[in-house]
Amino acid sequence: MNFDFSDDQKFLKSEARKFLDANAPTGRVRQVLDDEARPYDQALWKAVAEQGWLGAAIPEEFGGLGLGHLELCVIAEELGRAVAPIPFASTVYFLAEAIQLAGDDRQKAGILPKIAAGEVIGAVATSEGPGVLTPSGVQTSVTGGRLTGVKIPVTDGDIADLCLVLAKENGQPGLFLVDLNGEGVTREPVKTLDPTRDAARLTFKGAPAQRLGAAGEGFALIEQVFDRAAVLLAFEQCGGADRCLEMAKAYALERYAFGRVIASYQAIKHKLADMYVKNELARSNAYYGAWALNTNAPEMPVAASAARIAASEAFWFAAKENIQTHGGIGFTWEMDCHLYYRRSRQLSLVAGAPRVWKERLVSHLERRNAA
């Protein structure tokens, strides 16, 4: 039984934490929060690229470090803990993973090295409006290599260079790569619950698009991309949830009410115990997801769903009850509690809401148990 990260991976994690403590304290995050004109932290993005993290799971032949997904998981956890205001998920978990999964040699050779080098910011665009997107609901379409339609919201759509777009071609869903700096693309920033992460509405009018993967396979492919991203996002969520528990614990141990620290009241003790239990269950599910991701296991859809569901629940609970533990001061702009509350929403929604994943999980279990 060897269900844990290796010593090398744990060392990478502790180095990542040191790096982010120095380069991404919440004061830096707040510069993005408070400044509408600043969609992300460019200096941090550059520094992260220099660390090689963008290419951690990209093979050496394509300019990456060629480590593996477990290494990416520990980095993700630290980024989540730091509520890092950079387009890491869009670029690495979504775009780079999609290209490694479905790209042809030319696409891999053309794009992956640029991602690893920090020269390309990525985005993925599926949503077209409120509610769940089903295959029949996709309106965006590709004709003659030109893509037309509206995608909203697109995380990092305002700053990305290359966007993966779900669209129909000959009535069948496909995935397409679009150069957002090219012709036929209009970007408008949209305001969201988490201003530390960029989002936009993208309007395509005949934008040149190249297909990624087989024709007609767009929905199956995007599900696989989302599965991979879900595991990595789950580690970000675990990192954020654990940080919330730490904050709540630290505050409860220093805050006095009625002559004693509030951490001595059962209402607070049990609240923190509940957080701890949810966080550990989320972590265990995330580990299983990491194993499935790293071994490309057939259990991947089920493992990724479980990881995402548990991590979303844990981060939501920890983020809201961290504010509650802080009391009034937790509700102020100046305290960092709301950064995590906001990010918990962003991470829960970006790859589809947990209820969508619950349905996906049960469908798979249903098939598995019927077989």
Added chain:
Amino acid sequence: MNFDFSDDQKFLKSEARKFLDANAPTGRVRQVLDDEARPYDQALWKAVAEQGWLGAAIPEEFGGLGLGHLELCVIAEELGRAVAPIPFASTVYFLAEAIQLAGDDRQKAGILPKIAAGEVIGAVATSEGPGVLTPSGVQTSVTGGRLTGVKIPVTDGDIADLCLVLAKENGQPGLFLVDLNGEGVTREPVKTLDPTRDAARLTFKGAPAQRLGAAGEGFALIEQVFDRAAVLLAFEQCGGADRCLEMAKAYALERYAFGRVIASYQAIKHKLADMYVKNELARSNAYYGAWALNTNAPEMPVAASAARIAASEAFWFAAKENIQTHGGIGFTWEMDCHLYYRRSRQLSLVAGAPRVWKERLVSHLERRNAA
């Protein structure tokens, strides 16, 4: 604003409590619990009949007291509090209400006086097996005034004289009255989670049946009967839930752990506060149901659903957390906690599970809000 019971009704309630304290202590309930051969407490049944409670809401012309449904509500609450082991609900909330609602003059004159006098025990039989019964699922049928089919479980089916049966006639659902002491009826007791209430499987083979209400209206009628019963059951549930809170409070105030009463720990205080809140919300919804029942208001389906959902939730929570508050001793047969845990299940299931009522509630709201 006059949203409370009258002084007279409150007096009736306190008299009912005194009566049940004297005639139905839990020691008496346990005689039914522990003795498989004793399906209900006959002496209590007789005494209750003598009090006139069986006919509280039956008009004087049919041998009742002609009081009203509000009076029946306060009696129901006390019966629930006492976990009374008698077929009161089957006979009064279901059968008598059904006959008052849909019976013709002959049926009313023939049956209601006997119910009021305690000469007839009633039952209602809809379920035919596990899961939700839908109109198309009804297998029991009536041909030429003879009823054939199997109903399970039928609360009080083993002791009832007259049973209201949902069955199809000419392919359309109808309600039928069957003399259980007559021909073509086989009764087998079935074991349930609540041995203080009787239940049976009834097998009908050409049993003589007379229709109650119009042909083909069986499903609409039984929903109306269930609505009326739901309000009265909600009061039983409120009575039971309040008693659980009292028991938990009394025990928490006398039980010491680590040198102080457990009622001084927030884990217990907040648990009891949660019980209190649920019980009050249930009571307020039950009051609205009582108003709707008593005034025959068009809001009845919505009011009855809300009353049933809130009361089921409150009694379940109070019953299970009462055991938890008691700790180990609460899990013993000798303590009364499990009587309420069992009864909470019986009352939640007897007129259909809360999830069925939630769907019913939302369907009505949907129509109302669309209109």
Added chain:
Amino acid sequence: MDFNDTPEEAAYRAQVRTWLEANAPKRATGDDLEGGGDSMAASKAWQARKAAAGYAQITWPKEWGGQGGNPIQQVIFNQEEAKHPIPPNPFQIGLGMCVPTVATFADDDTKARFVGPALRGEEIWCQLFSEPSGGSDVAASRTRAVRAPDGSGDWLISGQKVWTTGAQFSDFGIVICRTNPDAPKHKGLTMFWVDMHDPGIEVKPIHQMSGGSGFNEVFFTDVRVKDSQRLGAIDDGWKVSLVTLMNERLAVGGASGAGWAQFMEAARNLPGLDGAPALKDQALREKLADWYVQAEGLKHTRNRTMTALSRGQTPGPESSIGKIISAVQMQELAHAAVEMLDQYGIINDPALAPLHGAFQSSLMFAPGLRIAGGTDEILKNIIAERVLGLPGDIRVDKDVPFKDMPTGR
């Protein structure tokens, strides 16, 4: 059991309706109270008109400008008033809590000086109790009041208050101060009224995580007050504060924000998991049922409270459960609504989000509602102790001199 007025109540309602028809504003005038908004003039004008007719505080005695009415008459007035486009009411804390405290503890001249202008909306009051280090524990106030060294008998107040509603537009306030740090915490406090325009008082709005600024920090630097501004005896301020807080319970409102009906409406128009309307989703339907039942339960609990008032009884303990349910429901409902929108739920731009972003606003405001006016945890303690009669939490601070109490600082 019915929902009808008694004949007396019906008559009073008719009278109120007639008066409102003739006097109430015909159209709304902005609703942004935060920062004193543009509605303040309208608020003051409406308050003056109500005061002139005796409707400003119906339960106050006639000599104060009330009607000597009963609580149900006030409820009836509020119900009828709410049917008109009335401006916001920034006077409630003053009239409901501060002025009654002043009236109970000040001399007749002071009472006469303040009651009328407050009633007519000419002067606004705020309540300065909470402190950064105190939170739910008002008796832990550290703001100091010491005798001025000049022997005038005046007091100098220094310290900081927090979460003060309306401080930014208040004219006066009542403030609880530490006068004897050697006494146990409840025994060294004294209450004063202060003029909020004093230059030693600085009001800073608190920037909330939800974006707004409904509350303030208030800093006191050697604010000089006369001994005649003292309310109650020296070191007896805790008792005075209890009079104020007793009145608070009746003033706490329920949650507003998007509710089950808005959720249902949104669900009707959104694609669900299979593309069919989300309202077909049984998981959402069950949630809707639960929220409806809770909301109805609260509504009818209020009806029971009003019935008690109508019968001249004191409302039962059931009236204490409102916020504890509505705040948590607001958070859960907003959370579920945002998830129902799927990826799009993150958007909170009112121009883009369904219902102008009402669900997103609720989501960001709910954490505050779960804290303001007593956290969920404090309210459960209150229900457990005051309603159910369970023991208080063990107190380690009862007999310790305040200055020796551990604070972690």
Added chain:
Amino acid sequence: MDFNDTPEEAAYRAQVRTWLEANAPKRATGDDLEGGGDSMAASKAWQARKAAAGYAQITWPKEWGGQGGNPIQQVIFNQEEAKHPIPPNPFQIGLGMCVPTVATFADDDTKARFVGPALRGEEIWCQLFSEPSGGSDVAASRTRAVRAPDGSGDWLISGQKVWTTGAQFSDFGIVICRTNPDAPKHKGLTMFWVDMHDPGIEVKPIHQMSGGSGFNEVFFTDVRVKDSQRLGAIDDGWKVSLVTLMNERLAVGGASGAGWAQFMEAARNLPGLDGAPALKDQALREKLADWYVQAEGLKHTRNRTMTALSRGQTPGPESSIGKIISAVQMQELAHAAVEMLDQYGIINDPALAPLHGAFQSSLMFAPGLRIAGGTDEILKNIIAERVLGLPGDIRVDKDVPFKDMPTGR
């Protein structure tokens, strides 16, 4: 990260498998432990066979009859053993908790006398700690041990213990007694071992609300024990009990009973709200997802614990969350399943109810599981204090003579 054995573990597993293939029972022999059931002979025979081969307590030193193995080897054995139709194991409390305590505190002769027979299943032990008035508070024990008046140095034990697992078929027990009521509660306790066949000991099964009787009350009436039966110093029994209880944590099992897979299977075959299979109901599907995720979370938490053992580390705090989740889930799942059956859910006759009434059994057993081995509330306290390092609850009983402690009696 993988699920593979290390080469050493794989070798050990292979060895164990071979031995089990050759030695394990080929078919089950009843599983009713309660009341000593018909499986006792089989249990003893299997235990003796394991002991002879060194597999009875793998981590024990060889001189005690173990293998001096590591915890992961014990885990591997348990995993492989579970694949065979083995009889119930009534020896675990004795071997896991009682005998190690005796071995730590008794003299060599006593140790030599007891270790072998216990290991071979010839003698069964029980642990007599809980009392009716004590509950979670073992240090509140009131069972008295006083010196016999005859000057022999013997002790006379009188009092009552409760919730004693296996007392009805135990040969020996360890019992914690009050020897000094004038000392604070933790300082006046002494531990003894006793012969359960002593005529002064009466065992009465506890009738549970779920119907079964897995636990007992044990009454002591002037039970005479030699001073040599004392374990540890006089009045030092609390420290001895900590040694016993430290071993308990590793012994607590997870919940069994119907789980998500059974629920899914039942839902597949039942009519739902609209007559279609209940498994189409999105509300039930969401619940299934939640239960699955919890169950998987616990499973992989165990995998993390085993990994720590495999690496020679002490398992992290994550291993303490099992029961708190599984007991509540058992109750909620059973509740939902019974409601899914609608009216029919009330039937618990195994001949009629789906899955032979497994959901109904779970429903009646779950309240006990939420209490046994530490209530939900005590376990949360333990996580808060031991795992998160938060302060203990305020103690009023630390320095009070035991006899003066309030008990409500």
